[in-house]
Amino acid sequence: MRLAQKRSERIGLWLVSAFMLILAASTIYPIFFTISTALKSTREFIRHGFSIPTAPTFEKFVTAWTTIKLDAYFMNSAIVTVIGVTLVLLVSSLAGYALAQMRFRFRKAIYFFLLSGLMIPVQVVMVPLFRIIVELGMLNSRVGLGILYGAFFSPFGIYLTSSYFASIPRELSEAAKVDGASYWQIYRLIMLPLARPVLITLGILTTLSCWNDVLLSLLVLQDDRTLMVGIASLRGEYGADIPLVAACVVIGAAPVIAIFLIFQKKILGGIMVGSVKG
Incomplete structure (x- = not known):
């Protein structure tokens, strides 16, 4: 009886492992194919599209970085991402601390009102948002796009940080107030150091969202482009040069993949933080 049960468990484990292996292969192969294509010349790709490059070359990467102005697009994405992440971390940490640790009228109503931004x-x-952008003079402004990212990604950040701050005993804040500390001192000297893990996670997730965005960037930067918009526009102008497009995709995806590989444990930890009840 036990042998049969162990055998069935072993078969089930093998089936699950085989399925996960197939799933991993289906995910890794497109990445491998894109990198392989980017290392080929146009002629080699036409002749041997699906083979490993026989004479790898970085010619397409150099062309993408210089001729297509990918360096300028990269800088635009970096600037708006830094602005957006900074605003999200600042607003989310302040609002999360206030909503979780302080007691005032309409606190829950304000909390649910802020979270309603996640549902829209x-x-x-887009139409009223575009009118607001024009009236505020934020059109074709990298700073304006960064502020827009801060506004759109803050509701999730408030949810994440308030859940984390709610797990910190309020007795800690009360003891600090008894010792004469102000709310700002409690936030800056006690809460921020304790919230470092969730703020790192929030910063990583917001970076990925800002870096990969296309829609809001198209709405604000109409005379300029961020990296992902620039790559998306290659389909019409350079669609025939597949290795060049692949090189642009590798350049655009490299920072995102690097961030995920380095901080994947913190990203998973942040997702678990969101399950803590406030």
């Missing part, structure tokens, strides 16, 4: 798709508010 950006496509629904």
Whole structure:
């Protein structure tokens, strides 16, 4: 009886492992194919599209970085991402601390009102949003796009940080107030050091969202481009040069993949933080 049960468990484990292996291969192969294509010349790709490059070359990477102005697009993405992440971390940490640790009227109403931003798709508010952008002079402004990222990604950040701050005993804040500390001192000297793990996670997730965004960037930067918009526009102008497009995709995806590989444990930890009840 036990042998049969162990055998069935072993078979089930093998089936699950085989399925996960197939799933991993289906995920890794497109990455391998893109990198392989980017290392080929156009002629070699036409002749041997699906083979490993026989004479790897970085010619397409150099062309992408210089001729297509990918360096300028990269800098635009870096600037708006830094602005957006900074605003999200600042707003989310302040609001999360206030909503979780302080007691005031309409606290829960304000909390649910802020979280309602998570339920509104950006496509629904694009027309009024565009009018606001024009009236505020934020059109074709990298700073304006960074501020827009801060506004759109803050609701999730507030949810994440308030859940984390709610897990910290309020007795810690009360003891600091008894010792004469102000709310700002408690936030800066006690809460921020304790919230470092969740803030790192929030910064990583926000970086990925800002870096990969296309829709909001198209809405604000109409005379310029961020990296992902620039790569998306290659389909029409350079669509025939597949290795060049692949090189651009590798350059655009490299920072995201590197961030995920380095901080994947913190990303998973941040997702678990969100399950803590406030």
